[in-house]
Amino acid sequence: MDQLQNDLTAGLAAFATGQILPSVAAKQVVLLSALDWLAVGVAGAEEPVSRILRGQANEEGGAPQAHLFGSGLAPTRMAALVNGTTSHALDYDDTHFAHIGHPSVAVFPAALALAERADTSVAEMLEAALVGMELSIRVGLWLGRSHYQTGFHQTATAGAFGATAAAGRLLGLSAQQMGLALGLAATRAAGLKAQFGTMGKPYNAGLAASCGVEVALLVSRGFDSNAASLEGEYGFGTLHAGSGDSVAALRGLGQEWLFENVSHKFHACCHGLHAALEAARELDLAAPEIAELRVRTHPRWMSVCNQTAPQTGLGAKFSYKTVLAMRALGYDTARLDSFSDKLCADPRLRSLRDLVQVEADDSLSETEAVLTLLRRDGARKEVHHDLLAPMELPQREARVREKVETLIGAPRAQAAWQLLRGGGPARDFGRLLSE
Amino acid sequence: MDQLQNDLTAGLAAFATGQILPSVAAKQVVLLSALDWLAVGVAGAEEPVSRILRGQANEEGGAPQAHLFGSGLAPTRMAALVNGTTSHALDYDDTHFAHIGHPSVAVFPAALALAERADTSVAEMLEAALVGMELSIRVGLWLGRSHYQTGFHQTATAGAFGATAAAGRLLGLSAQQMGLALGLAATRAAGLKAQFGTMGKPYNAGLAASCGVEVALLVSRGFDSNAASLEGEYGFGTLHAGSGDSVAALRGLGQEWLFENVSHKFHACCHGLHAALEAARELDLAAPEIAELRVRTHPRWMSVCNQTAPQTGLGAKFSYKTVLAMRALGYDTARLDSFSDKLCADPRLRSLRDLVQVEADDSLSETEAVLTLLRRDGARKEVHHDLLAPMELPQREARVREKVETLIGAPRAQAAWQLLRGGGPARDFGRLLSE
Numbered sequence: 001m002d003q004l005q006n007d008l009t010a011g012l013a014a015f016a017t018g019q020i021l022p023s024v025a026a027k028q029v030v031l032l033s034a035l036d037w038l039a040v041g042v043a044g045a046e047e048p049v050s051r052i053l054r055g056q057a058n059e060e061g062g063a064p065q066a067h068l069f070g071s072g073l074a075p076t077r078m079a080a081l082v083n084g085t086t087s088h089a090l091d092y093d094d095t096h097f098a099h100i101g102h103p104s105v106a107v108f109p110a111a112l113a114l115a116e117r118a119d120t121s122v123a124e125m126l127e128a129a130l131v132g133m134e135l136s137i138r139v140g141l142w143l144g145r146s147h148y149q150t151g152f153h154q155t156a157t158a159g160a161f162g163a164t165a166a167a168g169r170l171l172g173l174s175a176q177q178m179g180l181a182l183g184l185a186a187t188r189a190a191g192l193k194a195q196f197g198t199m200g201k202p203y204n205a206g207l208a209a210s211c212g213v214e215v216a217l218l219v220s221r222g223f224d225s226n227a228a229s230l231e232g233e234y235g236f237g238t239l240h241a242g243s244g245d246s247v248a249a250l251r252g253l254g255q256e257w258l259f260e261n262v263s264h265k266f267h268a269c270c271h272g273l274h275a276a277l278e279a280a281r282e283l284d285l286a287a288p289e290i291a292e293l294r295v296r297t298h299p300r301w302m303s304v305c306n307q308t309a310p311q312t313g314l315g316a317k318f319s320y321k322t323v324l325a326m327r328a329l330g331y332d333t334a335r336l337d338s339f340s341d342k343l344c345a346d347p348r349l350r351s352l353r354d355l356v357q358v359e360a361d362d363s364l365s366e367t368e369a370v371l372t373l374l375r376r377d378g379a380r381k382e383v384h385h386d387l388l389a390p391m392e393l394p395q396r397e398a399r400v401r402e403k404v405e406t407l408i409g410a411p412r413a414q415a416a417w418q419l420l421r422g423g424g425p426a427r428d429f430g431r432l433l434s435e
Numbered sequence: 436m437d438q439l440q441n442d443l444t445a446g447l448a449a450f451a452t453g454q455i456l457p458s459v460a461a462k463q464v465v466l467l468s469a470l471d472w473l474a475v476g477v478a479g480a481e482e483p484v485s486r487i488l489r490g491q492a493n494e495e496g497g498a499p500q501a502h503l504f505g506s507g508l509a510p511t512r513m514a515a516l517v518n519g520t521t522s523h524a525l526d527y528d529d530t531h532f533a534h535i536g537h538p539s540v541a542v543f544p545a546a547l548a549l550a551e552r553a554d555t556s557v558a559e560m561l562e563a564a565l566v567g568m569e570l571s572i573r574v575g576l577w578l579g580r581s582h583y584q585t586g587f588h589q590t591a592t593a594g595a596f597g598a599t600a601a602a603g604r605l606l607g608l609s610a611q612q613m614g615l616a617l618g619l620a621a622t623r624a625a626g627l628k629a630q631f632g633t634m635g636k637p638y639n640a641g642l643a644a645s646c647g648v649e650v651a652l653l654v655s656r657g658f659d660s661n662a663a664s665l666e667g668e669y670g671f672g673t674l675h676a677g678s679g680d681s682v683a684a685l686r687g688l689g690q691e692w693l694f695e696n697v698s699h700k701f702h703a704c705c706h707g708l709h710a711a712l713e714a715a716r717e718l719d720l721a722a723p724e725i726a727e728l729r730v731r732t733h734p735r736w737m738s739v740c741n742q743t744a745p746q747t748g749l750g751a752k753f754s755y756k757t758v759l760a761m762r763a764l765g766y767d768t769a770r771l772d773s774f775s776d777k778l779c780a781d782p783r784l785r786s787l788r789d790l791v792q793v794e795a796d797d798s799l800s801e802t803e804a805v806l807t808l809l810r811r812d813g814a815r816k817e818v819h820h821d822l823l824a825p826m827e828l829p830q831r832e833a834r835v836r837e838k839v840e841t842l843i844g845a846p847r848a849q850a851a852w853q854l855l856r857g858g859g860p861a862r863d864f865g866r867l868l869s870e
Contacts, residue, residue, distance in 0.1 A: 048659075049659075052657055053653075055656055056653060056656065059498065059652075060497045060513075061496070061497040061510070062495045062497030062510065063495055075494070075495035075496070075497065076495075078495075150674060151670075156622075183629075183635070184635055186629070187591075187627045187630045187635050187638070187639060187642075188626070188639075188642055190623045190624065191622055191623070192664055192669065192670075192671065193669060194663070194664040194667075194669045195619075195664060197661070198660050198661050199659040200619055200622050200659075200661060200664075203619070203658075204622060207622075207623055214491075217491060217494075218491060221490055221491065223484070223487050224484075224634040224635075225630065226629050226632070226635060228629070229627055229629040232629075233586075234627065235586075235627075235629060236627065236629075239585060239586050239587065239627065239676075241674075
């Protein structure tokens, strides 16, 4: 066990193939992430990048092993590629701050594709996805902030290992085989932040998912590899500016579920705006009463999402002034179609956003915001919100289910929730992608 | 033009999509590399790694767009993956020392698959492959020795860009689209030397080929990407220990064909033994006359291929003493089956290899060797060979064709040569893979 604690690959492989005892919260949150992943994928299925990938899948054809978001079936690797890309197309999926990435979009596509191929239950799919996401968070931690700051896209790189773990678990790999599969993933895990702002960003998530599927399948067929490809002088971590702290990455693995802290997005806009929008929920903003609204936020966001007078729906997604004015006017910021060019032309919105002041405050973290409301009657109210602050499970469930119903309609959302909670074949869950 | 000379991606994209005027030597050598690639792929088709990949392709099925080494057809991406891996399985394919890698195994699989899909001619396939290989050599130069020494496998990384260029050219991408495709390749080009000695090494070549096919197809469907993903602070080169000398990489592009200097392997063993074996050809070694044979070689090879008394066919491939004794006894070192466990037990071989002395000499480069023969009659003869020394085209043609006939038999070798020289549909060449 001491040795395992210092040997990253062996430790991860043992975890990924062994019996697990998830915490109550981890078990519950993985249901919510599965539901959320389904919804953002279905909502993103007609984005241009998703249509292009699906078009390529249709050209290639092949064994109808797993469902695609939108329509159709494809072999598992292609399904993982299409679904990983599609579910990240809107950038509306979940985020894990320690991972520095989006765990669901890399792992669920791999887990679902292999669960459909093996005709296993939803429960087995969820267990494999939970293991894969926990593993990708641990690898994300191990790669660390240095990796991300250098220019690598952790969703893709750490995500590839998580997808491998989920796929390998569903294929019944031994711990030794899982080590080989993780080693093989190390020779192809990739993804550059240089692609942010293009279709390359969601594609990176698809690449991670499809990498996991392919390497796990190959190892299950007897493929040989060097399991010692993550660590060491010539390993993936060293070669990709990784922090290399294996002890921290393995700490509490199997007992402590870092995945519990995954953060769901409840607003269809830049993540930098979310803490302010959550604070605004607690303020009961009402347009006619506002004399002034002051936002304090981490300095990083000033260059990311502080457009002062956007003219387009896309611009609105990167504007504190706009989203807070929307909230005060009763627009639902969870809806994709709330963000439109027409919105930006609304004179009520335009005059309201002039009352919003945005300030950088370097005493705040990137997940925090402080809103100060001065009402016309002279009252003053201040609310602080941190996205990292734990949300009670019942509240979290309510918020995620509300978002999902907004995105895909109540009947489909309820069918999915029932299936996730009650069990049934994974293929039934797959069908909900293409309904 | 000045701008192009400093802008790597724009320069490469213009070259890859423009009219080309290859030198006589480049035109001739690409035929030889195509023939050589066919032979090493056919010879490697029953290796375990090749069978595993083909098994996966069979499971997935799909549109029969391109032939696979061994048997069957598959969609283009899968064909490129299978054929790239299979043709590198024996490590018997060509090498380019400036590229620091194996250009054919990354580029031909992509070019052939897309030529078959488009039903173009062998001539168009060869032109695209030549462009792709020249480009991969330029990118290999740009990444440089620092990239390789850090632990990246240039065959895979630089190769992915070459495969992209070949595939994109056959798809008729514009220069602007080619830039997008190269940028997209940058977010997934990968490959670790940590996989050397496992199936992961040939797989890396397959990954490069399949990356090129997929990104070029996606861009032809309208996929967006950041073309500026190779260069710059957050580009592939900077993030992967690249040398970054764009000017050197672009120098003479279109006029000077670095590809001409590609080196074919004429012996089915470790590359470190080849200079000595070539020197031995010039010595007219005959077993009964040898009193002593001294080999001087670059110090690097002493830990790579100086096994003194190997017991297995695999060990024999890494042993100066054994291969030189084989040569003196008339074994054909171009044949795969010359290297056997039985060979190692041959008493004539065992006593002869005791007469071979191996010495490190740091005045020699990695491509040089010096053989000194002391004959029983007292005569002394010394031969120096450098694998980089240019070989006259007729001699090179004779050597490659002889190797290919040894590997795949005269009828198939001659049919391939006729098709490569005389033209015809690329699909006919594809058929020769699976015959």
